[in-house]
Every structure is written in structure tokens, then in C-alpha cells.
Amino acid sequence: MAFSKKSEFTKEDIWLADIAKVLSHPARIRILKLLNSMDSCMVGNIVDQLPLSQSTVSQHLKELKRLDLIEGEIDGPKVCYCINSKTLARAKKELDKLFSLICNC
Amino acid sequence: MAFSKKSEFTKEDIWLADIAKVLSHPARIRILKLLNSMDSCMVGNIVDQLPLSQSTVSQHLKELKRLDLIEGEIDGPKVCYCINSKTLARAKKELDKLFSLICNC
DNA sequence: ATTGTATATCGTAAATATACGATCATATAC
């Protein structure tokens, strides 16, 4: 493509699309579920649960962090990730708005 | 990448990720909103409302149709698209399940 | 200081997505 036309849409639609994009890989959905179910949220534990290399998981974590869906806390040489409920709640609200608009559900 | 690892996740996560992927472009979000607000749902009307060429819009419609989020009905030389509420309701339900899992919201 | 452990980043290859113009197929109108 010559260049992306995404910027020609509304800010709201772009943000929702961006959130959807972060959720558009099963690894990232899995990671979000894991972060909420595990006692520990170290990267190593996440890597162990996924069929992906450490570097690939790190990339997925970066994407989740970029959209503020998760937060990382440095703990010595380790990093502990956790869900950012605030952003997720906002995402849920906006998705609800979209669905109520387009299909009354 | 050598090849995608998406198939190594659960069917549920893959389906949700696929739905999210369809929603991951502002043009497709805009199209869904338009289909519900316009009297007519002809392709031409949709093209008029988007900053994209006819062929690009057709590609986006194909994606929405692939996941069964919309349905097309042939009307002479025209095609009328409409929302498939059933699939959207299922998507909403699965997204709700995900959000309640990961952030109690 | 050295060694080990945990994670991020870099470089890179292949897959997929985005976008367009051109063309094709089909239905209507003449």
C-alpha cells in the first residue's frame, strides 16, 4: 500500500481498533488470562505456559504494555507483570458501546 | 516467521482473536456502525462514507463476511449488506466472558 | 570481579494486511 489511511478515521474508532488489534492474537489473550489466574506473574512463568520462545513472548508483552493493558514491575532481575484493570475497564466500556450501537446487545 | 503458531492455542482463544482481528481496523468498525445507521446498506453508500477505494472497501466487507459479522443480499446489480446480529451477540458474549475473567468488569 | 539468571532488544526471514488500479462478472436499460 502507498500508506495507511487509518488516521482518517475518528479517534474513538482508531482507539477501539487498536485495542482490538492487541486482542487479535491468541497468545495475548492467553497471557491476559494467565496474568489473572497465576499467583506469580513473572515473564518466565508466562513463557513456560506458551508454545513460543522467550523473545516472542517478550514482544507480545511489549504490545500489551504499549496499549496499557498490562503493567510491569521490576523485581530484582525479574519483571512481574499484572493486568491494568483501569484500561481494560475502559476497553470493555467502549466495546459495550460499540455492540449496543451495532446490534442492540 | 517460519510459520504461525496460532493453531497451538485453544479453539476458543483462536476464535476470539479472530473476531478481534476483524474489529482491528477503523474502517471495519465504521462499516459496522454505518450498516446499522443507514436506511440502505448498498456497497456504494458505504464506499461514499469511507476515505477508501471501492476495491479496498470490498476487501474489508469480505473480511467481515468471512467471520459472519455481516451478510450480503443480492438485489439486482447491487448488493445490500446487513449486520448479522447472531454472530455479533456471540462475540459480545465471549468478550464479556474474557473481560470478566481478566478484570472482573 | 566473575558467574549466573532474567528479560529486553536487535537483526532478520517469512507471513499477512492494507491499499490501489485494472479487469471481470452480472444485471439492468436501451
Added chain:
DNA sequence: GTATATGATCGTATATTTACGATATACAAT
């Protein structure tokens, strides 16, 4: 029949995503 209109598909260029191994960084322990 031919022309016109609508929308899908093809071909193609570029951008982005996905994935990995290798390397770098940062801290901890010895």
C-alpha cells in the same frame, strides 16, 4: 444485441506482524 452500473476479484507494491536466535543489559550471588 450493446452500453452502463455495481460490486468482486486479480495483480501488485508496500507496511506490518509474527517468529526465532543471538546479543545486550541488569541485577544477584559468589
